[in-house]
Amino acid sequence: MNEKVRVEKSGTIILPNHDRYDEKRKVWNARIDRRPAVIFECKSEADVISAVNYARQGDLEISIRGGGHHIDGTAVCDGGVMIDLSNMKDVKVDENRKVAVVEGGATLADVDAETQKYGLATPTGTVSETGIAGLALGGGFGYLRGKYGLTCDNIVSARMVTADGKAITVNKDNYPDLYWAICGGGGNFGVVTSFEFQLYPVGPNVLGIDVMYDYRDLKQILHGLKEYMKSAIDEISVNLAIMQLPPAPFLPEALHNKRVVSLSGMYIGELNREIEENVIEPLVSFAEPIMDQTGILPYVELQKKLDAMIDVAPFDGTSLFFEDLPEDAISTLMNAIENADLPMTLVQIWALHGKMNRIPADEKAFSIRDAGYLLLVDAIVPEDNPQKCRDWVNQLHKDLLPHSLRESAYVNGARIDANITESTYGNNYELLAKIKGKYDPDNLFCHNHNIAPKE
Known part of the structure; x- marks a missing residue:
């Protein structure tokens, strides 16, 4: 050539x-x-x-x-x-059908910018630079998960190029088995050139939860969060993150190199005194806050708030789902964080509830519908000793595995591993393998959390 x-x-x-x-x-x-x-x-x-x-x-x-x-x-x-696909970024909104037609190379920012012109949104993720395609095909956790489910739950249809080079439209009525498979089954089944996503009224302004606590209060905060989630309404979402702040000039000197716990999230709905007292105020009073910037802001701005935390760097990481967070798991996690001799670790615990957990496990390929929490771990790999980071991640994963929900992980945030893939898809794995065998028998699309084709 x-x-x-x-x-x-x-x-x-x-x-x-x-x-x-x-x-x-x-x-x-x-x-x-x-x-x-x-x-x-x-x-x-x-x-x-x-x-x-x-x-x-x-x-x-x-x-x-x-x-x-x-x-x-x-x-x-x-x-x-x-x-x-990064040049295929077009997003169009069908306001009458409340559907967004989104090309496979679009980012969350592309989707949000267009849909918010109509006061609409579809559940996506929490970092606006993420690609919508990979997010949707592997699940898609964001601030709307409690109210409207995951990104994969809101795929109305898709245009796909299959392994035999055919372009097809996939939905509930056309190739229904393939439609089921792409709703969380990853990139195993073809190249999605465009999606149709269901849209809902969101914004233009929402209430963003943004409170920072001292790390020393982590156990107290987690206990408070666990109690809070027992009666949490669908309209609220809560993500907890544990990190060591950099000595950045935009931060007060007292916070330089300080390990903190942050709560971020979103409330969509009408605000009144009852909501403020029962839904919002508990989140900012699990302990004595270091900083509280909870307030009204545009939805598109909330969707970009975490972008700066996920800068380009050499990363390693893992993920696990949990039904609950027992004391042993919390202690194991804290011990690992406190003894991580690495440039940076970011440990996130996302509370899961609402619509995403009310969908039957076999309705979509994404089968984790009974988890209470999602753990996401990212660590920067030191140039002088990359193995040290890998060992730390591996050990943390191994130590927490007995506490996890069926050893399942979030495939969008986990290394490629056959055991992880099979454990995660659980009872849906066999059907996914048969669908894979039907549409991609030679496993052309294998650079993913691969599901081997089965006759």
């Missing part, structure tokens, strides 16, 4: 000698350094078809880049075909 070859319609092929090759193979996790044989920079569904056909005919592995934010860098492969 030449250095730069036009493919059908509008896309471009980028080979290793192209001046943008190194830029295009970069993903959010700077630890990932893989070199595809070719990158198809797609601008249309026809380009995606060309890329899939090329890979199939050459017996090459495929990776698919939407936003490129997976912890294990699933967007980029070694020696295969990288299908880059």
Whole structure:
């Protein structure tokens, strides 16, 4: 091939000698350094078809880049075909149907910016630079999970390019088995070139929960959160994060290098004195706050508040679901945090309830409907001793596994591991394997939390 070859319609092929090759193979996790044989920079569904056909005919592995934010860098492969959707970012709103038509390379920011013009939103994540495709295919946890469910719960339909190079529309009536599978089953079944997402009235302003506590009060805060969640209403969402603050100039000097606990979240609904007293005030009084910036702000701004925490760096990490947080698990977690000799650790505990947990486990491929908490762990890998970070993550995962919910993880925040994949999909795994066997029998789409095809 030449250095730069036009493919059908509008896309471009980028080979290793192209001046943008190194830029295009970069993903959010700077630890990932893989070199595809070719990158198809797609601008249309026809380009995606060309890329899939090329890979199939050459017996090459495929990776698919939407936003490129997976912890294990699933967007980029070694020696295969990288299908880059990042130029396919169009978002259109059908106001009458309350549906957003979203191309596969769009980010959460792209989706929110367009849907909020109509006072609408679909459940997404909490970092606006994340790609919507990977988020939706693997689940999709955000601030609307209690009221409207996960991102995957709100896929109305999708346009897909399958392993045989066909472009199809998938929904409840058309390829219903494949539709079920893409609602949480990951990128195993094809390239989604566009989605239709259900929209709901949200914003333009919401109440953002934003309170910071001293780490020394963590146990007290967790006990308070556990009690609070027993009667939490659908309209509230709560995420807890444990981190050590940097010595940044925008922070008061007293907070430099201080380990803190932050609560972030959102309330959507009418505010009145009863809501303030019973729903909001408890969250800001689990202990004595260091800082409380809870208040009304635009939904699009709340969706971007955590972007600065997730900067490009070499990361490792893991995730686990829990039914509850027993004392032994809390002590194990605190011991690991306090003895992490690493540049940075970010430990998040998201409280789960409401609509996302009322959906039957077999209604969608995403089957974790009885978890009370999601643990997400991210740690920066030190350049001088990367193994130290891997060992710390591995040990924490091993120590917490006995306390977890069926050893299940959130596939969007976990390393690629066959045991994790099978444990997570549980009773849905066998059906997913059969659907995989039907639509991708040669496992062309394998650079993911892979489900091996089964006849």
